[in-house]
Amino acid sequence: MTVTAGYWRSLAGRWRDWSVLLACSALEALPAFLSGGLVQRAVDEGFAAGRVAVGFAWLATFAAAAVAGTVGVRLVWQRLGTIVEPLRDTLVRTVVQGVLHETAPPRGGPDAAGVARITQHVEIVRDATAGLLVQARGLVVMVVGALAGVATVSGPLIWLIGPPVVVAVGVFLCLLPALAHRQRGVALADEHTATTAGAVLAGTRDVVACGAQNIADATVRAAITAQANATVRMSNAAALRTAVVAVGSFLPIVLVLAAAPGMNTDGRLSAGAVVGVLVYLTGTLQPALHGFAATMSTVVLRLLVTLNRLGEAQPPVRRNGGAEPSDGTITVRTLTHRWGGHAEPVLRDFELQLRPGDHLAVVGPSGIGKSTLAGLLTGTVTPCQGEVLLGGVPINAVDPAHRARIITFTPQETYLFAGSVRENLALLAPDADDTHLLTAAGAVGAGGLVERLGGLSGALAHGGIGLSSGERQLLALARVYASPARIIVLDEATTHLDGAAEARAERVFAERGGILVIIAHRLASARRARQVLVMDGRQALLGEHDDLLVRSPHYGELMQAWTGMPKTVAAKREPAPGSLL
Numbered sequence: 001m002t003v004t005a006g007y008w009r010s011l012a013g014r015w016r017d018w019s020v021l022l023a024c025s026a027l028e029a030l031p032a033f034l035s036g037g038l039v040q041r042a043v044d045e046g047f048a049a050g051r052v053a054v055g056f057a058w059l060a061t062f063a064a065a066a067v068a069g070t071v072g073v074r075l076v077w078q079r080l081g082t083i084v085e086p087l088r089d090t091l092v093r094t095v096v097q098g099v100l101h102e103t104a105p106p107r108g109g110p111d112a113a114g115v116a117r118i119t120q121h122v123e124i125v126r127d128a129t130a131g132l133l134v135q136a137r138g139l140v141v142m143v144v145g146a147l148a149g150v151a152t153v154s155g156p157l158i159w160l161i162g163p164p165v166v167v168a169v170g171v172f173l174c175l176l177p178a179l180a181h182r183q184r185g186v187a188l189a190d191e192h193t194a195t196t197a198g199a200v201l202a203g204t205r206d207v208v209a210c211g212a213q214n215i216a217d218a219t220v221r222a223a224i225t226a227q228a229n230a231t232v233r234m235s236n237a238a239a240l241r242t243a244v245v246a247v248g249s250f251l252p253i254v255l256v257l258a259a260a261p262g263m264n265t266d267g268r269l270s271a272g273a274v275v276g277v278l279v280y281l282t283g284t285l286q287p288a289l290h291g292f293a294a295t296m297s298t299v300v301l302r303l304l305v306t307l308n309r310l311g312e313a314q315p316p317v318r319r320n321g322g323a324e325p326s327d328g329t330i331t332v333r334t335l336t337h338r339w340g341g342h343a344e345p346v347l348r349d350f351e352l353q354l355r356p357g358d359h360l361a362v363v364g365p366s367g368i369g370k371s372t373l374a375g376l377l378t379g380t381v382t383p384c385q386g387e388v389l390l391g392g393v394p395i396n397a398v399d400p401a402h403r404a405r406i407i408t409f410t411p412q413e414t415y416l417f418a419g420s421v422r423e424n425l426a427l428l429a430p431d432a433d434d435t436h437l438l439t440a441a442g443a444v445g446a447g448g449l450v451e452r453l454g455g456l457s458g459a460l461a462h463g464g465i466g467l468s469s470g471e472r473q474l475l476a477l478a479r480v481y482a483s484p485a486r487i488i489v490l491d492e493a494t495t496h497l498d499g500a501a502e503a504r505a506e507r508v509f510a511e512r513g514g515i516l517v518i519i520a521h522r523l524a525s526a527r528r529a530r531q532v533l534v535m536d537g538r539q540a541l542l543g544e545h546d547d548l549l550v551r552s553p554h555y556g557e558l559m560q561a562w563t564g565m566p567k568t569v570a571a572k573r574e575p576a577p578g579s580l581l
């Protein structure tokens with residue numbers, strides 16, 4: 001059930017309460033209906049006729065009607081709770097059920113800010129509905145009561161009062177869409193500021209680590225400026241609304257005062273009737289019109305905009321969620337990628353399939369496209385043509401937060417921030433306990449280093465200053481090992497380790513399960529891998545080490561250059577077009 005449907009269903013289901021509310025409203029409207037008529041009698045039959053006691057008697061009747069009206073108001077407020085409170089319960093149930101049933105828990109815990117925002121929206125809807133029931137309903141009964149009262153005092157005056165009121169209300173209603181648009185702009189700007197400021201606050205450590213203070217400052221500043229502009233636009237629209245309502249509510253008074261002397265001369269309009277009509281106009285109609293304008297442009301607009309926003313917030317997973325991969329395989333189909341329209345493709349008609357348990361080393365000269373391939377496999381680079389599927393679905397269609405739990409990509413440059421060793425190691429596994437983190441550190445060969453740093457509570461400086469490049473890489477590897485990711489791409493992430501340390505790290509990652517892709521800077525990595533992808537700019541060739549020595553002249557040359565061993569490749573043999581699966 002959508003939020004809007006739940007809203008209307010909850011309101012419609014309480015017809016018994018509505019009937020009682022209508023009866024209470026009639027009592028509330030009694031003073032509005034009687035006011036002018038009773039004042040007319042007090043003047044014409046009492047004070048103007050020299051019968052002061054009669055005049056006061058009519059005014060006392062008016063007072064009694066006013067008291068009856070307040071009883072009506074009291075009863076209305078009592079009925080309100082029976083309609084509005086179940087409404088809130090229904091809305092909360094609808095929204096929370098939608099969120100719980102359809103949202104996977106986001107990385108880093110529940111979206112507390114989002115939940116708080118939804119709760120706030122529901123409160124606004126409840127308050128706005130209550131306000132609407134009090135004001136709009138009261139307004140309608142007041143206007144109907146006052147106009148009926150005017151008709152009892154002087155029928156013809158309806159023709160002086162009705163048209164300006166109708167025109168003002170009509171113009172005002174025509175302005176409403178623009179008002180709603182601006183109100184929505186204010187609500188969106190409001191949320192944008194909260195989201196932006198919240199994200200910057202939550203990411204302060206990363207902002208400082210990356211030296212992005214100026215960018216963060218400019219981002220929040222831009223959001224605040226946009227919010228201020230939206231508020232000013234809303235205020236301008238509200239000012240126009242006030243002008244329209246002022247004309248509509250004052251014009252009838254002016255017309256009645258202008259017409260009264262002539263009607264009085266004809267003997268059709270007594271002094272008491274004029275005073276009575278003015279009581280209707282100033283005591284009931286004018287405040288009712290102002291109330292109408294205020295209600296429509298604040299309460300109703302707020303209600304519509306908030307209901308709309310609530311509908312968008314439920315369920316959040318539909319907007320942000322994306323597709324669900326069926327398994328942990330990566331499939332690359334007819335992929336071509338070039339950086340720039342006229343540039344030579346880095347990859348052309350490339351095909352690849354990786355299944356859990358696969359261990360792939362990617363080799364090739366510098367600048368050939370190995371990191372680009374890593375970006376394409378992890379979904380951080382979108383291919384120009386072809387597709388990369390994760391568990392059968394396009395990798396970019398997978399919710400980024402979910403994707404980040406499945407795939408971990410580590411570049412050559414290590415990211416370490418000022419904080420404890422624990423915080424740094426748990427970056428990709430926020431829920432991991434100390435044992436898990438220490439096991440991960442030990443597995444990749446960083447156990448001794450962590451011990452030297454003072455254990456998991458030891459402090460790390462920003463950027464890992466004070467550690468060697470190799471030590472920084474060991475901590476980065478421990479962080480990746482501790483993560484829940486089943487697909488790991490290491491892009492020259494072991495360049496600063498010695499050969500033995502690199503071999504150990506690669507071995508434990510291969511034994512960890514899932515898919516391991518190593519962008520290799522030493523060809524020893526290729527010898528350890530189950531499969532090797534050789535990139536030479538023209539085509540990418542996939543195979544096992546021994547097989548490639550025979551089939552790929554380029555791979556043979558790379559190996560020869562690295563080991564100095566004799567070239568075993570049959571140079572005349574042409575490799576098959578494209579790459580192999």
Ligand SMILES: Nc1ncnc2c1ncn2[C@@H]1O[C@H](COP(=O)(O)OP(=O)(O)OP(=O)(O)O)[C@@H](O)[C@H]1O
Nearest residue numbers: 339340346364365366367368369370371372373492
């Ligand atoms: N974001 C980018 N925008 C434009 N061109 C890029 C971008 N990233 C890479 N390239 C270009 O694509 C080509 C392949 O670069 P890539 O970094 O993938 O190669 P590589 O094999 O990983 O190199 P290395 O071994 O030196 O890291 C290079 O010519 C590079 O200049």
